[in-house]
Amino acid sequence: xxxxxYYADTDAGGVVYYANYxxxxxxxRFELLEQLGLSLTEYARRGFVFAVAHLEIDYLTPTLxxxxxxxxxxxxxxxxxxxxxxxxxxxxxxxxxxxxxxxTLACVSPQGKLTALPDELASALLAQRKPGxxx
Numbered sequence: 001x002x003x004x005x006y007y008a009d010t011d012a013g014g015v016v017y018y019a020n021y022x023x024x025x026x027x028x029r030f031e032l033l034e035q036l037g038l039s040l041t042e043y044a045r046r047g048f049v050f051a052v053a054h055l056e057i058d059y060l061t062p063t064l065x066x067x068x069x070x071x072x073x074x075x076x077x078x079x080x081x082x083x084x085x086x087x088x089x090x091x092x093x094x095x096x097x098x099x100x101x102x103x104t105l106a107c108v109s110p111q112g113k114l115t116a117l118p119d120e121l122a123s124a125l126l127a128q129r130k131p132g133x134x135x
Contacts, residue, residue, distance in 0.1 A: 001028040002092065005067045016063040021099045022055075025087045028071035029105075036124045048118055050105045053082060057101040068092040075128040081114045082106045083125050 001024075009020045033040055040050070063069060070090050077084040082104055089099040107117045117125075 001031045001071045001073075003027070003069060003071070005063050005065055005069065007065060010065045014065040016065075016067075018059060021057065021059070021063075021089055021101070024069070024071050024089060025073075025101060025103075028073045028087060029085065032073045032128075033121075033124075036128070038121055038124055043118065043121070046118070047109055048115065048121075049108050049110060051108050052103055053106040054104040055101060056103075057099060059099050060097050063089065063091065063098045067098075069098065075125050076102065078117070078122055078125045078129060080116050083117065083122075 003024055005016050009016050011017050030040055043050070068091070070092055072088045072090065074086045075083065076086050084102065084104045087101050087103070088097055090097055107115050109115050
């Protein structure tokens with residue numbers, strides 16, 4: 001997924017505000033699932049919600065106003081009720097890694113109770129998983 005650092009994404013110094021990286025990463029996860037033919041909207045209608053249960057992020061170098069960035073998303077691990085993804089934000093002009101995150105998403109019911117991932121979602125995520133990762 002590609003986007004640009006707009007004025008609304010930055011602080012007074014023209015540097016992207018840290019929370020906006022999380023928004024970009026959310027956009028990239030959404031788009032990945034859509035590309036796999038999986039709709040988060042449809043899962044929500046069916047009672048499956050995916051909540052970030054754990055997040056580690058490293059801010060590596062500032063993203064500046066006007067920078068075009070690409071968000072790479074890789075599936076790292078898939079379990080019964082959760083899956084882990086690694087995401088990297090890179091500047092398009094030079095490929096510089098700007099931020100890198102690893103997050104675990106849990107499948108929960110609308111009441112907040114852990115529930116098993118839908119079979120088709122687990123299968124699609126496993127197919128996208130990086131070689132060498134274990135379930």
